[in-house]
Amino acid sequence: xxxxxxxxxxxxxxxxxxxxxxxxxxxxxxxxxxxxxxxxxxxxxxxxxxxxxxxxxxxxxxxxxxxxxxxxxxxxxxxxxxxxxxxxxxxxxxxxxxxxxxxxxxxxxxxxxxxxxxxxxxxxxxxxxxxxxxxxxxxxxxxxxxxxxxxxxxxxxxxxxxxxxxxxxxxxxxxxxxxxxxxxxxxxxxxxxxxxxxxxxxxxxxxxxxxxxxxxxxxxx
Amino acid sequence: xxxxxxxxxxxxxxxxxxxxxxxxxxxxxxxxxxxxxxxxxxxxxxxxxxxxxxxxxxxxxxxxxxxxxxxxxxxxxxxxxxxxxxxxxxxxxxxxxxxxxxxxxxxxxxxxxxxxxxxxxxxxxxxxxxxxxxxxxxxxxxxxxxxxxxxxxxxxxxxxxxxxxxxxxxxxxxxxxxxxxxxxxxxxxxxxxxxxxxxxxxxxx
Amino acid sequence: xxxxxxxxxxxxxxxxxxxxxxxxxxxxxxxxxxxxxxxxxxxxxxxxxxxxxxxxxxxxxxxxxxxxxxxxxxxxxxxxxxxxxxxxxxxxxxxxxxxxxxxxxxxxxxxxxxxxxxxxxxxxxxxxxxxxxxxxxxxxxxxxxxxxxxxxxxxxxxxxxxxxxxxxxxxxxxxxxxxxxxxxxxxxxxxxxxxxxxxxxxxxxxxxxxxxxxxxxxxxxxxxxxxxxxxxxxxxxx
Numbered sequence: 001x002x003x004x005x006x007x008x009x010x011x012x013x014x015x016x017x018x019x020x021x022x023x024x025x026x027x028x029x030x031x032x033x034x035x036x037x038x039x040x041x042x043x044x045x046x047x048x049x050x051x052x053x054x055x056x057x058x059x060x061x062x063x064x065x066x067x068x069x070x071x072x073x074x075x076x077x078x079x080x081x082x083x084x085x086x087x088x089x090x091x092x093x094x095x096x097x098x099x100x101x102x103x104x105x106x107x108x109x110x111x112x113x114x115x116x117x118x119x120x121x122x123x124x125x126x127x128x129x130x131x132x133x134x135x136x137x138x139x140x141x142x143x144x145x146x147x148x149x150x151x152x153x154x155x156x157x158x159x160x161x162x163x164x165x166x167x168x169x170x171x172x173x174x175x176x177x178x179x180x181x182x183x184x185x186x187x188x189x190x191x192x193x194x195x196x197x198x199x200x201x202x203x204x205x206x207x208x209x210x211x212x213x214x215x216x217x218x219x220x221x
Numbered sequence: 222x223x224x225x226x227x228x229x230x231x232x233x234x235x236x237x238x239x240x241x242x243x244x245x246x247x248x249x250x251x252x253x254x255x256x257x258x259x260x261x262x263x264x265x266x267x268x269x270x271x272x273x274x275x276x277x278x279x280x281x282x283x284x285x286x287x288x289x290x291x292x293x294x295x296x297x298x299x300x301x302x303x304x305x306x307x308x309x310x311x312x313x314x315x316x317x318x319x320x321x322x323x324x325x326x327x328x329x330x331x332x333x334x335x336x337x338x339x340x341x342x343x344x345x346x347x348x349x350x351x352x353x354x355x356x357x358x359x360x361x362x363x364x365x366x367x368x369x370x371x372x373x374x375x376x377x378x379x380x381x382x383x384x385x386x387x388x389x390x391x392x393x394x395x396x397x398x399x400x401x402x403x404x405x406x407x408x409x410x411x412x413x414x415x416x417x418x419x420x421x422x423x424x425x426x
Numbered sequence: 427x428x429x430x431x432x433x434x435x436x437x438x439x440x441x442x443x444x445x446x447x448x449x450x451x452x453x454x455x456x457x458x459x460x461x462x463x464x465x466x467x468x469x470x471x472x473x474x475x476x477x478x479x480x481x482x483x484x485x486x487x488x489x490x491x492x493x494x495x496x497x498x499x500x501x502x503x504x505x506x507x508x509x510x511x512x513x514x515x516x517x518x519x520x521x522x523x524x525x526x527x528x529x530x531x532x533x534x535x536x537x538x539x540x541x542x543x544x545x546x547x548x549x550x551x552x553x554x555x556x557x558x559x560x561x562x563x564x565x566x567x568x569x570x571x572x573x574x575x576x577x578x579x580x581x582x583x584x585x586x587x588x589x590x591x592x593x594x595x596x597x598x599x600x601x602x603x604x605x606x607x608x609x610x611x612x613x614x615x616x617x618x619x620x621x622x623x624x625x626x627x628x629x630x631x632x633x634x635x636x637x638x639x640x641x642x643x644x645x646x647x648x649x650x651x652x653x654x655x656x657x658x659x660x661x662x663x664x
Contacts, residue, residue: 010320017311017350078305085271086324087297093324147589151582155572164565165586168558169593172600179604211589218581220273235575236654275509 003092004099007083011100021069025105026112029062033116044121051120052130052181058116059109059134060141060170066105067145068152068162070097075153075219084220090213098146098209099139106138122185129184129194133177136197143201143208144169150215172200223248224374224405225270230279232262232269239265243279245422249373252396252406252414257424263409264304264378266424270407271301271376297326300372302380306359310352314343314362317351321366329369337365341391356383364388367395375399375406381414389414435512435651436660442644449641453634460630468623477541482624484534486632487527488552491559494524494639498566499591502584514580515654517587518570519647523639525563532556551602558597562590576654 015022036054037047074080074097083093113134117127148166155161180193223246231241239262247253255263268274270281272288272295281288283295308317318334338347341361346354351362360383367375381389393414396406408414464482498520505513535553536546547553570576570583655661 006320006323013316014309014311073309076305077309078303078307079309081273081301081303081305082307082321082324084273085296085299085301087293087326088324089293151569151586152572155569155582157568157572161565161568161572164561164568168561168565168597169589171554171558172593172596175600175604211585215582215585218578218585221275221578221581233577235577237657 003086003088003090004096006088007093007096008100008103011097012103015100015104021066022104022108025062025066026108028065029058029109029112030116032061033058033119037119047120048122048185051117051122052126052185053178055113055116055120055130056134056137056174056178056181059113059138060174062109063106063138063141064145064163064166064170066101067149067166068159070101070146070149071153071216071219072149080216081220084216090216091209094146094213094216095205095209098142098212101146102139102142106134106142110134110138122181126181126185129190130181132194133180133190133197136194136201137173137177140173140197140201140204141170143204143212144173147208147211147215150212150219153216153219173197176200224284225407226282226285227270228280228282230266230269230281231277232265232274233277234262234265238277240424241277243422243424245420247374247405247407249403249405250400252375252400252408252419253422254413254419255407255409255422255424256411261424263424266422267301267376267378267407267409268303271299272296273301298372299374299376300325300367300370301376302363302367303378304382306356306363308351308359308362311350313348313350314338314354314358315347317362318365318369322369325370325372327369327371333369334365337369338362340368341365342387357385357388360384361388361391364392364395367399373404375404375408377406377408377410379409381410381412435515435655436658438512439648439651442648446641446644446648449637449644453637453641456630456634456637460627460634463623463630464627468627469621477538480534480538482627482631484531484538485628486635487534488531488556489632490635490639491524491528491531491556493636494520494527495559495562495587495594496591498524499587502587505580506584506588511577511654512651514577514584515647515650516643517584518567518580519643519650520639521563521567521570522646523642525560525567527635527639528556528560528563532560549601550605551598554601555594555598559594562587562594566590 033055036050036058040046040050071080074083084090086093110131113131114127117130122130145166148162148169151165152158152162176193176197180190180197183193184190225247227246228244230243232239243266245253255266257263265274269276272292283291283298288295307321309320312320315331315334315338318338319328322329322334335344335347338344341364343358343361343365346358351359354362360380363380380392384392389412397415399406408419413419460482465479468479470476498517501513501517501520504510505517532553535556539548540546566583566587569586570579573579573582652661652664
């Protein structure tokens with residue numbers, strides 16, 4: 001069993017035993033997305049116009065909320081040290097943890113997005129592109145967030161500091177993800193956006209776990 | 222040939238130097254006690270040898286080769302237990318033990334795991350989430366791991382903390398068996414474990 | 427003379443003290459020359475009138491903000507690779523000056539934008555990237571100071587600086603892309619052929635800012651060194 005499989009299975013089992021994290025993320029997503037129409041008015045044209053952007057921002061914020069718990073509990077109870085000191089290469093189990101984090105947060109958000117899209121009256125094609133964009137973008141958010149979360153392990157000013165570091169990194173993902181859905185809505189092709197997101201995901205999947213590993217080593221020093 | 226050889230270790234925490242010019246060697250079959258007052262750097266020394274904390278200067282050798290070069294071999298042969306017991310609250314004692322061993326590369330059967338937990342007196346608590354176990358009971362899960370793991374070098378930070386006298390004698394027995402098999406141990410403790418007093422590394426602040 | 431001689435904080439401390447005033451003096455001279463050229467010698471712009479003159483502060487500040495970030499990231503890289511204390515201290519010393527220039531660029535940019543294009547803020551790639559750069563600086567300073575152990579703060583912030591260095595061009599290009607889609611108010615710098623006096627003024631001001639930045643960094647690094655090395659003999663002897 002590789003380090004990836006070990007960490008993935010373990011973290012999923014932990015998330016299953018303690019589903020509060022996933023439920024909170026999902027609840028936050030739905031809640032905030034429902035706040036927007038209350039704030040800007042429920043005119044169908046307007047909602048259709050802002051729908052994909054709003055849903056993306058809400059998904060981004062919901063994904064951000066779950067980041068602090070990615071390494072924090074392992075750091076506090078000493079299991080992170082054991083993982084670093086194990087003979088398994090760090091990259092394996094770090095990637096496994098990030099993948100499990102996405103499965104417990106980003107994936108539910110992606111699956112739930114069509115329901116929220118209904119609230120905003122988006123048409124079927126746009127909804128599909130929105131969900132596809134989220135499917136590509138949320139793993140990238142988990143990867144970026146993992147590196148930032150590892151950097152801030154044990155730091156003062158926790159959540160706000162993490163926001164300061166992570167949200168600027170999220171900006172390109174938001175631009176291309178929401179851009180894809182909007183392109184589809186205005187009749188243009190969403191392919192360039194989605195392919196850039198996909199390329200970003202591939203590069204991120206290769207480059208960000210090592211950055212997270214370096215940050216974890218710094219945190220345990 | 223000594224298993225671990227440390228020369229001229231020095232480390233600082235924050236802006237203050239904790240210890241400098243610490244050297245020792247550890248041969249198979251013996252254990253070394255790291256002693257010193259609170260805050261003198263015992264934990265940091267152990268973490269430096271284990272490879273978690275960066276040294277300011279000095280070198281640690283494993284079987285004659287610098288640890289840097291044989292890092293994965295060293296990590297496979299070395300077991301570190303720090304202050305935090307490395308136990309997940311949401312998992313049961315048996316699951317924690319199984320995960321900890323799988324991380325280190327061993328996958329024993331359920332029967333073996335159950336036997337190990339029985340040997341440390343946790344057989345009735347196998348299926349209870351660790352959150353509901355006391356600190357001493359969590360330490361015992363760590364001891365069960367020590368029995369099942371194949372590591373030849375133990376680096377332990379205050380292993381007797383939170384253990385009752387039964388637990389302490391259990392640990393002394395574990396250590397004796399480990400040393401008999403040719404293992405070695407670097408232990409930060411102010412106790413004398415076992416019959417013969419060990420060699421010491423004393424840290425002064 | 428081996429350069430590594432200067433990597434000892436004690437030696438660098440003395441060197442910085444002797445060099446800093448020269449840089450400040452140079453900065454003052456260049457600034458005087460630049461401002462004179464910019465405000466007195468350069469002609470009034472045909473389209474924008476007198477208000478355009480704010481670019482003599484805005485553009486050098488923007489260039490400096492990006493250049494200083496690059497230098498800071500280089501020091502960060504050095505401190506992570508070679509584990510030298512002084513490189514990390516230099517990175518920390520640069521950050522506040524860099525943040526100041528970024529803020530100045532944004533502020534003067536808004537000041538310029540209002541009379542010229544009718545808006546304080548435009549969502550174009552340059553302005554958004556400059557704003558993100560400000561967050562990167564603030565994030566760096568916050569992270570570096572968020573830990574009890576200052577060495578850990580150094581290393582975490584250095585890693586952040588490097589990640590930000592990669593991220594900044596990505597953000598720039600993604601916002602540029604986004605702009606072409608949304609047809610937002612595109613802010614273009616009018617006057618591709620600049621009067622030679624304008625160019626001179628901008629270059630003078632850029633060098634002035636650069637000299638100031640060096641002087642400020644050298645001064646600041648001295649207090650960082652004092653703080654860090656406060657338990658060593660040479661500091662106690664001061």
